[in-house]
Amino acid sequence: MELTGAEIVTRCLQKEGVEYIFGYPGGAVLHIYDALFQQDAVKHILVRHEQAATHAADGYARATGKPGVVLVTSGPGATNAVTGIATAYMDSIPMVVITGQVPSTVIGSDAFQEVDAVGITRPCVKHNFLVKDVNKIAETMKKAFYVATTGRPGPVVVDIPKDITDPAIKVPYSYPDKITMRSYQPTVKGHSGQIKRAVELLLKAKKPMIYSGGGVVLGNASEELRSFVRNLGYPITTTLMGLGSYPASDEQFMGMLGMHGTYEANMAMHACDVLIAIGARFDDRVTGKIAEFCPDAQIIHIDIDPSSISKTITVDIPIVGDVATVLQEMNHILTTGNKQTKKKDIEAWWKIINGWRAKKCMTYDRNNTEVIKPQAAIEIVHEITKGDAYVTSDVGQHQMWAAQYYGFEKPNRWINSGGLGTMGFGLPAAMGVQLAYPDETVVCITGEGSIQMCIQELSTCLQYGLPIKIIALNNRYLGMVRQWQEFFYKERYSHSYMESLPDFVKLAEAYGHVGIRIEDPADLRSGLEKAFAMKDRLVFVDIVTDQMENVYPMIANGKAHNEMHLSPHCELPQSPERELS
Amino acid sequence: MRHIIAILIENEAGALSRVVGLFSARAYNIESLTVAPTEDPSLSRITIVAIGTDRIIEQITKQLNKLIDVVKLLDLSEGPHIEREMVLIKVKAATMDQREDIKRLADIFRGHIIDVTTSTYTIELTGSGRKVDSFIEALAEHKILETVRSGVSGIARGDKILHI
Ligand SMILES: Cc1cc2nc3c(=O)[nH]c(=O)nc-3n(C[C@H](O)[C@H](O)[C@H](O)COP(=O)(O)OP(=O)(O)OC[C@H]3O[C@@H](n4cnc5c(N)ncnc54)[C@H](O)[C@@H]3O)c2cc1C
Numbered sequence: 001m002e003l004t005g006a007e008i009v010t011r012c013l014q015k016e017g018v019e020y021i022f023g024y025p026g027g028a029v030l031h032i033y034d035a036l037f038q039q040d041a042v043k044h045i046l047v048r049h050e051q052a053a054t055h056a057a058d059g060y061a062r063a064t065g066k067p068g069v070v071l072v073t074s075g076p077g078a079t080n081a082v083t084g085i086a087t088a089y090m091d092s093i094p095m096v097v098i099t100g101q102v103p104s105t106v107i108g109s110d111a112f113q114e115v116d117a118v119g120i121t122r123p124c125v126k127h128n129f130l131v132k133d134v135n136k137i138a139e140t141m142k143k144a145f146y147v148a149t150t151g152r153p154g155p156v157v158v159d160i161p162k163d164i165t166d167p168a169i170k171v172p173y174s175y176p177d178k179i180t181m182r183s184y185q186p187t188v189k190g191h192s193g194q195i196k197r198a199v200e201l202l203l204k205a206k207k208p209m210i211y212s213g214g215g216v217v218l219g220n221a222s223e224e225l226r227s228f229v230r231n232l233g234y235p236i237t238t239t240l241m242g243l244g245s246y247p248a249s250d251e252q253f254m255g256m257l258g259m260h261g262t263y264e265a266n267m268a269m270h271a272c273d274v275l276i277a278i279g280a281r282f283d284d285r286v287t288g289k290i291a292e293f294c295p296d297a298q299i300i301h302i303d304i305d306p307s308s309i310s311k312t313i314t315v316d317i318p319i320v321g322d323v324a325t326v327l328q329e330m331n332h333i334l335t336t337g338n339k340q341t342k343k344k345d346i347e348a349w350w351k352i353i354n355g356w357r358a359k360k361c362m363t364y365d366r367n368n369t370e371v372i373k374p375q376a377a378i379e380i381v382h383e384i385t386k387g388d389a390y391v392t393s394d395v396g397q398h399q400m401w402a403a404q405y406y407g408f409e410k411p412n413r414w415i416n417s418g419g420l421g422t423m424g425f426g427l428p429a430a431m432g433v434q435l436a437y438p439d440e441t442v443v444c445i446t447g448e449g450s451i452q453m454c455i456q457e458l459s460t461c462l463q464y465g466l467p468i469k470i471i472a473l474n475n476r477y478l479g480m481v482r483q484w485q486e487f488f489y490k491e492r493y494s495h496s497y498m499e500s501l502p503d504f505v506k507l508a509e510a511y512g513h514v515g516i517r518i519e520d521p522a523d524l525r526s527g528l529e530k531a532f533a534m535k536d537r538l539v540f541v542d543i544v545t546d547q548m549e550n551v552y553p554m555i556a557n558g559k560a561h562n563e564m565h566l567s568p569h570c571e572l573p574q575s576p577e578r579e580l581s
Numbered sequence: 582m583r584h585i586i587a588i589l590i591e592n593e594a595g596a597l598s599r600v601v602g603l604f605s606a607r608a609y610n611i612e613s614l615t616v617a618p619t620e621d622p623s624l625s626r627i628t629i630v631a632i633g634t635d636r637i638i639e640q641i642t643k644q645l646n647k648l649i650d651v652v653k654l655l656d657l658s659e660g661p662h663i664e665r666e667m668v669l670i671k672v673k674a675a676t677m678d679q680r681e682d683i684k685r686l687a688d689i690f691r692g693h694i695i696d697v698t699t700s701t702y703t704i705e706l707t708g709s710g711r712k713v714d715s716f717i718e719a720l721a722e723h724k725i726l727e728t729v730r731s732g733v734s735g736i737a738r739g740d741k742i743l744h745i
């Protein structure tokens with residue numbers, strides 16, 4: 001079969017089972033757009049800004065586990081996509097981004113709309129390719145999908161010069177079924193000896209702690225994790241990225257850890273004697289002060305990426321491998337033979353933990369009738385959606401409250417930018433999720449600051465009939481910035497107050513959607529119920545919340561796990577804490 | 582510590598910039614870098630001299646291994662190895678005294694004078710990085726006009742090989 005380069009691109013996408021491609025046309029990709037027009041297997045979603053194309057593909061990938069696919073033009077198209085590529089890179093999200101490039105004959109001549117896309121994206125992709133020969137398109141696309149989705153996933157950019165997709169040039173086409181790369185062979189199976197040693201250490205623990213992360217979601221290992229935790233009967237905490245991989249309502253779940261983690265999770269980290277990290281990368285928001293991280297613990301770490309191991313925290317038993325595979329092996333050892341944990345010690349450990357839990361660190365001013373508490377809004381959204389919605393978020397205080405108060409029971413439901421912390425992520429990510437699951441409830445929890453960074457996508461939502469529920473916790477502040485200024489800059493609120501906000505209700509209406517404003521705590525539930533009852537409409541719910549509310553608990557930058565600022569509303573407030581030293 | 586890391590990498594456009602980019606993006610210290618194709622034209626061999634604590638060197642090797650284009654890697658400093666660097670130095674050699682002294686130094690270090698003018702000598706010398714350092718130090722009394730170091734390349738001693 002002879003095809004043009006552009007046709008080969010679309011064939012490859014079909015072969016990879018791509019449902020949606022998120023993109024924006026321009027000169028360098030016109031041949032590809034023409035080929036897309038002439039087929040209907042791959043559906044194109046026209047966004048309003050290339051950043052949104054990448055976030056939408058990213059949201060689709062996080063919700064489905066399948067790679068997100070993007071098509072943008074050269075120059076400004078490629079640079080606009082960079083923020084979304086970097087966002088996906090930091091959170092290890094599989095994505096294939098096709099960027100158009102100026103014709104290969106003029107590369108390097110500062111041609112119209114030329115940027116070195118491969119160079120610009122190099123530090124924020126798992127890998128990238130410049131295709132210089134039409135005969136190489138199929139093989140390169142195969143490699144791109146293979147690299148993006150295997151090992152530690154990540155975004156891959158394929159830069160295609162315009163002449164390579166020239167409709168006048170046809171070449172023989174076949175799509176490789178399989179690809180092997182001598183330079184890329186990710187490890188899947190963990191070292192059995194290390195796994196045995198790890199299990200032995202776990203069984204000997206008196207104060208064990210399980211700390212799991214985004215790797216469990218990425219590795220689709222939620223079931224294995226649940227069995228593992230139940231087999232052991234040990235406490236578990238997850239990172240922001242791991243939320244949902246273990247059910248929030250379970251007795252053994254201690255909540256999130258880290259900067260805005262729960263009191264009990266952080267105290268238990270500080271006191272534990274054996275720590276097992278599962279698909280988590282010891283991020284600085286999690287470890288706090290490195291020198292005082294888990295001071296008494298021996299540490300086991302399962303990760304598919306060797307470079308995640310002993311990067312910031314030196315571990316005692318490293319296991320390089322895929323979480324699901326390694327946990328299966330561990331579960332097998334735990335359930336065969338007479339494997340016993342130190343029951344008495346574990347009971348005593350739970351007693352200590354329950355003492356910490358009694359502090360009820362998530363308590364907030366529930367009875368306030370003057371002003372809407374943002375936490376209450378999240379709790380009500382949880383109730384109305386029965387805890388079963390797909391929730392995307394932007395970045396800021398609202399993100400932390402969503403993480404803390406929604407209570408995720410299933411993986412792939414909590415979709416947020418953790419590593420890069422990209423404001424503007426929430427709405428386009430929600431579009432990707434809603435397209436993947438048209439019948440599910442998709443909520444975007446946002447702030448009045450963040451939503452304005454990709455607000456133009458309201459137009460895309462109308463074009464494709466995406467009934468997303470946007471819940472804006474409108475505190476008239478870049479709240480997370482304001483909180484740091486309150487705590488660490490003596491309340492000098494430098495440029496964190498937003499004046500001249502738009503009327504979001506009218507704005508939503510102008511885009512053809514429904515807008516609701518809620519100002520009175522008494523109307524919170526009814527207003528939200530009304531919004532969620534409109535199943536087939538996008539509803540923008542502008543909730544006017546307490547301007548000065550803070551996210552608690554909080555560990556200040558560079559402080560240890562047992563030095564938390566606690567909410568003035570929890571039991572026996574005392575901050576910062578120094579109980580265990 | 583100073584480590585010599587040998588890398589086999591796909592001989593593809595842009596592969597080298599991935600390695601160099603990694604060092605700058607992650608703020609690793611690089612002392613020298615050499616690169617050239619191997620007997621297999623699809624592969625290049627890079628030798629990097631990097632300086633860092635054991636933890637940093639471990640991260641450097643892991644991050645290098647993670648680059649998709651890197652096929653194989655060996656930290657030569659972990660075992661017995663041979664290290665060589667070549668230097669070309671042009672020095673002022675105008676007077677008889679200068680010419681004699683420089684010639685003597687070159688002989689002591691087993692260098693060769695490979696080009697001569699009435700006022701200059703150009704010397705070629707091969708040895709470990711440290712030997713090259715010492716030679717340059719020894720020439721301190723003379724006026725060095727130009728120094729061209731090739732950067733270190735290295736190979737493991739004995740049977741050990743870096744090959745695919
Ligand atoms: C405003 C703000 C506040 C934040 N506060 C907190 C906080 O309080 N607490 C918190 O936890 N985070 C917080 N974060 C997020 C934080 O920045 C990091 O993104 C997050 O902690 C990283 O999560 P993770 O360790 O689970 O790693 P991820 O980034 O999810 O990385 C996953 C790890 O798993 C590995 N992996 C991937 N696939 C597999 C597989 N199949 N098998 C094995 N391993 C695999 C990867 O190699 C990687 O090491 C905050 C972010 C923002 C923006």
Ligand SMILES: Cc1ncc(C[n+]2csc(CCOP(=O)(O)OP(=O)(O)O)c2C)c(N)n1
Binds near residue numbers: 421446449478480481
């Ligand atoms: C693109 C981008 N710019 C700046 C920041 C820094 N930042 C983090 S949170 C935040 C405030 C977000 O304000 P808003 O969306 O209103 O959320 P709130 O914290 O008020 O809930 C800012 C500016 C960021 N994370 N991303």
Ligand SMILES: [Mg+2]
Binds near residue numbers: 447473474478479
């Ligand atoms: Mg705000």
